[in-house]
Amino acid sequence: MRLIAATALLTILALPAVAADWKSDYKVVRFGVLSSENEKDRVARYKPFEAYLKKTLGVDVELFTAGNFDGVIQALAADQIEFAFLGSSAYAAAYTETNGGVIPLLTAVQEDDSTGYFSVITVRCDSPYKNIEDLKGKVLAFADPDSTSGYAVPNYNLVQQGYEPSTYFSATPFSGSHEAGVQGVVNGQFDAAAAYINNEKSGIPQRMVSKGMIKEGEVCNIWMSPEITSGPFTARANLPAELIADMRAALKAIPEADPAAHKEMTGAENSTAKGYVEVDHERYQWIVDMRAWLKAQRKS
Incomplete structure (x- = not known):
């Protein structure tokens, strides 16, 4: 009985170290943003989110942008960034490019509950x-x-x-x-x-x-x-599970934890996004199939 209790105590004591272990390997966490708008406004819009993540995760956080969508997709594929806000097609492209090496985590939900x-x-x-x-x-x-x-x-x-x-x-x-x-x-x-x-x-x-x-x-x-x-906030599949869980929790909490950063990130005064819901790959398989169809059409 004492042995069982001692083992349980050791397990409990070890949990914080395991949960925080990813921080020793990831001194900087990088997230990518697609080029839907001009560079200046894109960077300004995500700076408050970047600051929120630094405070919440307790590590340095860097925003990554590129001149086109493929730049962000390739950065994920090359392990140059850990996470990215992707559209559905960009996610499908990343999924195909990495042979399933990315995981969709969350997508935005609007005031009318649409996703x-x-x-x-x-x-x-x-x-x-x-x-x-x-x-x-x-x-x-x-x-x-x-x-x-x-x-x-x-x-x-x-x-x-x-x-x-x-x-x-x-x-x-x-x-x-x-x-x-x-x-x-x-x-x-x-x-x-x-x-x-x-x-x-x-x-x-x-x-x-x-x-x-x-x-x-x-x-x-x-x-x-x-x-x-709606496109997913996406993680590389080869990241530590604890890092993915912590990032998912941080993004999911931002509407209440930092309303100003959330509002700015999702479009300032004309935003109708109220939060995030969890998603899985099956939700986007039809986009993968559509891209395959488009590729076949181009070849023919």
Whole structure:
């Protein structure tokens, strides 16, 4: 009996050391953010979250950005960063690139309890374009090859609806980011551009209005996709389980632990994200399958 009690006591005493062990191997924890908006605003938006993580995890934390989505995906694959906020398609790309070496942890939940968003095609409101038929022979800008709402979903769904982008439009360039695409529409560089919205209050166009980049009522959506599963906050699968658990807990707690950082990170005044829910890979398998379909179409 004494032996059992002593063993139990030793186990309890050892738990804190085990839980904190990852900190001896990871002096710096790095998380990546996709290029949905310009670099300056992207960095500013995630700085409060970076500070929150440093305080909560008790280690240095660094934000990682890249000029395109693939830069963040490759950083995960090369073990250069530990975590990343990914869109659904970027997660699927990372999953494929790493042969299943990434784990989806959490995704955002909105005020209406939805955990999805929508791809939209935007045009200038004062343009003659009111539907996809009006865009025949015009320039439609996609955002990035690894963007869910900015390329994969609109491309896939337009094909299913009978509009093969490569032949229906005069050109389908990549703008580099959602904001650049919408800005290009406003400036007359593109006739239309793919972006995303969470709902009528929150999304890329609404955020650009709140930042003074475009005017209210300057762009309108003329097409919307079926609902897309929100992208996951993702971890490398080869990380210590304790590190993954601590990061998951930190992100899940931020709406109450640091409301200001959470609000800034999710879009400041036009954000409708209220928190996070846990997700698994099965939720995103259809995106993996869609990307495989798109790849096969390009090869053929």
